[in-house]
Amino acid sequence: MSTRQLPTRPNLEHLKKQARLLLRESLQDDAAATQRFRDAGVQLSEAQPKLADALHAIAREYGFDSWASLKGYVESSSDDPVEALTGAVRANDAALVRQVLKRHPALKSRLNEPLPNFGFQAPALIGAVNHGNREMVDVLLEAGADINARTKWWAGSFGVFDGDPKLASFLIERGAYVDIHAAARLGMFDRVKELVEGDAALVHARGGDGQMPLHFAATVEIAAYLLDHGAEIDARDIDHESTAAQYMAGCTSWPRADVLRYLISRGAQTDIFMAASLGDLEMVRKFLDADPALVRVSVSEKDLPKQNPHSGGSIYIYTFGWATTPHMIAHKFGYEAVFRLLMERSPLWLQLTQACEVGDEALVKELVAKHPTLVESLTEKARRRIVGTALRNNTEGIRLMLGAGWPSDVRGDSGQTPLHWAAWHGNVAMVQELLRHHAPLEAQEEEYKATPLGWAIHGSEHGWHRDKGNYGKTVEALLAAGAKAPELASVEASEEVLAVLRRHSG
Numbered sequence: 473m474s475t476r477q478l479p480t481r482p483n484l485e486h487l488k489k490q491a492r493l494l495l496r497e498s499l500q501d502d503a504a505a506t507q508r509f510r511d512a513g514v515q516l517s518e519a520q521p522k523l524a525d526a527l528h529a530i531a532r533e534y535g536f537d538s539w540a541s542l543k544g545y546v547e548s549s550s551d552d553p554v555e556a557l558t559g560a561v562r563a564n565d566a567a568l569v570r571q572v573l574k575r576h577p578a579l580k581s582r583l584n585e586p587l588p589n590f591g592f593q594a595p596a597l598i599g600a601v602n603h604g605n606r607e608m609v610d611v612l613l614e615a616g617a618d619i620n621a622r623t624k625w626w627a628g629s630f631g632v633f634d635g636d637p638k639l640a641s642f643l644i645e646r647g648a649y650v651d652i653h654a655a656a657r658l659g660m661f662d663r664v665k666e667l668v669e670g671d672a673a674l675v676h677a678r679g680g681d682g683q684m685p686l687h688f689a690a691t692v693e694i695a696a697y698l699l700d701h702g703a704e705i706d707a708r709d710i711d712h713e714s715t716a717a718q719y720m721a722g723c724t725s726w727p728r729a730d731v732l733r734y735l736i737s738r739g740a741q742t743d744i745f746m747a748a749s750l751g752d753l754e755m756v757r758k759f760l761d762a763d764p765a766l767v768r769v770s771v772s773e774k775d776l777p778k779q780n781p782h783s784g785g786s787i788y789i790y791t792f793g794w795a796t797t798p799h800m801i802a803h804k805f806g807y808e809a810v811f812r813l814l815m816e817r818s819p820l821w822l823q824l825t826q827a828c829e830v831g832d833e834a835l836v837k838e839l840v841a842k843h844p845t846l847v848e849s850l851t852e853k854a855r856r857r858i859v860g861t862a863l864r865n866n867t868e869g870i871r872l873m874l875g876a877g878w879p880s881d882v883r884g885d886s887g888q889t890p891l892h893w894a895a896w897h898g899n900v901a902m903v904q905e906l907l908r909h910h911a912p913l914e915a916q917e918e919e920y921k922a923t924p925l926g927w928a929i930h931g932s933e934h935g936w937h938r939d940k941g942n943y944g945k946t947v948e949a950l951l952a953a954g955a956k957a958p959e960l961a962s963v964e965a966s967e968e969v970l971a972v973l974r975r976h977s978g
Contacts, residue, residue: 476533482546485730487530491539495526496965499944515854522945523966534870541565548572553579558587561599566607569596571614583612593624601635602759606642619648627711627783628682633657651681652954657688664694668701682710686905692734698852699738706741713779714787721746722791740746745788746767746813748798757799760817767817770860771796795860799826820846821854828872829861836872847877855882862890865937867902870894887918895928895950898941903928913955925955929973934964944968951976 489557498521509521512529522611536542544563550556553576562566573579586593597617600608613619622629632643632655632673640658644650652674654762655663664685667674675685675698682897686703689695695716699705699876706715718742720732731748736742744766747755759766769775772795777787784790791800799818802810811830815823821845827835840846870890874880883889891911894902903924914923922930932943947969949956957976967971 476535478534478847483551484546487542487546488527491523491526491530492967495521495528496971497521498526499968499971508934509971520942520968522939522943524732524939526967529613531810533562543569543612554582554588557596561587561596561603561608564603564605566605569600569608573611582615583615583617584648588623590632590974593629595623597621597623598623598630598635599908600633601632601639601643604636605641606639609643609646623680625711626719627682628678628680628698628709630680634680652677652685653683653688656685656692656694659690659694661691661693661697662733664697666698670829672701674702676707679712681712683719684716686716688752689716689731690728690843692731695731695734696738705735705738709787710780711784712787712790713783713785714863717741717742717746719745719787721749722788744798745771745792745796745801746806747809748801749792749805751802751805753807753809753813756802756810756813760813764817766823767798767814769798791866792885795864797826800829805829814945821850824876825854825857825861825873828869828876829866830848831868831872836876840876850878854886858890859883859884859888859893862893862902862906865893865897865899865902867905868904869900874905874909876962880891880906880909880916883915883917889915889917889924891915891924892917892922892927895924895946896931896935897937898935898943898946900942900945900949901944907949907953913950913953923955925950929958929965929969933964933968938966944972947972 488829494505494508498509509525509529512532514521514525514529524539527779529814531537531539531542534542535904536539536545541563544559544565544569547559548556548563548571549566550794553572556572556576557569557579560572584595586595586597590599594602597609597619598621599611605626618644619945622631631651633650633948637642637658648661648975650658650660651665655667661904671705679685679688684703686695686698686705687709717732717735720728720735732746732750742755744759745757746780748760771786773785773787776788778785779847781799788796795820799811802814804867811865815826818826818899821824824836824846826840826841856872856879858873859882861873891903891906892915894906916923920926925947928943928946931941932938935941935943944965957973959976960973963970963973
């Protein structure tokens with residue numbers, strides 16, 4: 473739909489103000505504003521509309537499919553050539569890219585330079601590939617972009633084959649060079665063999681994130697060939713300091729369990745997280761027999777320490793998730809026998825936390841009934857598990873923990889309480905559950921000296937779930953419980969949060 477005409481020189485801040493005004497009017501139950509949301513195809517449920525909804529509605533009114541498309545269009549109108557190209561690529565619009573290149577012909581000599589604020593310091597062509605936009609790829613190639621240009625990422629550059637494998641044939645037809653990492657990732661055994669026969673040292677070559685070819689091996693045949701020609705089975709990448717086997721254990725982009733099992737058969741280092749991800753009961757048992765304390769580990773820098781403080785941390789943080797346990801991994805993948813073994817080897821307090829984490833209410837009740845003083849006797853370390861549960865945004869886990877008697881005032885390493893994390897996520901259900909159990913409203917964490925309300929306000933614009941969380945109702949719940957409201961003049965927040973704060977300040 474298109475009911476409005478953009479000005480000749482559209483201004484992004486002005487468009488954002490239009491969205492904020494629309495949202496404010498809707499939050500005040502203005503019927504006309506609500507109708508504009510409906511006309512734009514925005515489905516308003518019982519939850520309050522968010523700024524993202526209003527931005528989408530404004531974009532639709534101007535004839536764009538999304539705010540990202542409108543934003544990209546406006547940015548592409550910039551007099552700054554690089555800013556204009558960045559906007560056009562972000563908009564995922566090949567026609568816009570063509571227009572920008574025509575308007576700023578000098579850009580053609582800079583196409584292989586990183587675009588500002590693009591992930592991994594990527595040039596325009598990598599951005600087009602990451603969008604899967606073949607037309608945009610062709611526009612950039614016609615303008616002189618190098619199909620073999622790579623990102624400038626500090627730990628190891630990425631190229632066009634590090635995106636969607638479905639684009640591989642398309643890119644090869646246009647001259648993309650299939651290097652050792654791409655060949656391994658794409659399962660091209662003959663190409664891997666050809667390259668290694670030409671240069672044996674390639675088995676040690678660093679690719680994206682500093683990974684070796686073995687990290688990318690898509691088949692057992694390729695993994696075997698690389699190992700037989702000198703690849704180090706436990707070599708670690710640079711950014712995540714993880715082995716090929718660890719990458720494969722948490723691989724979500726394509727299944728490589730068969731390759732992982734082969735690496736293990738060749739002597740790859742293993743760990744209990746890997747064993748749980750494979751559902752290998754005997755391997756898990758051997759780990760626990762050798763070191764019973766391993767049942768307590770979780771995906772964290774404490775249990776998976778970094779050598780380089782500037783690195784991104786173990787790949788498990790990005791595949792399994794922060795503070796995930798072997799129990800949770802086994803349960804997620806449906807390995808019931810492994811989960812049961814881990815529970816049997818766990819102390820009672822850990823059994824209880826894991827039962828809560830996986831949402832097994834019957835087991836939680838059974839444990840509490842058999843051991844009524846269990847929660848009261850928890851160590852400080854055990855008590856702090858509730859903070860990680862809140863960090864992972866596990867509402868059911870929090871409900872079960874609190875119902876079992878877990879204290880709500882526990883603090884994490886930097887003083888955050890579960891209520892801080894619930895507020896940060898805009899998780900009103902979790903906030904309300906914690907408030908029912910007397911979570912401290914004015915507790916300040918150590919780094920920013922901010923309360924849960926402060927985290928909710930900041931999270932409304934910067935939180936991990938800012939597009940999904942219900943920050944308006946979260947702030948409303950905190951204020952209704954007695955949280956001290958900040959001075960409005962000093963607040964930066966989403967419009968729905970500002971609307972709540974205005975009502976309370978009046």
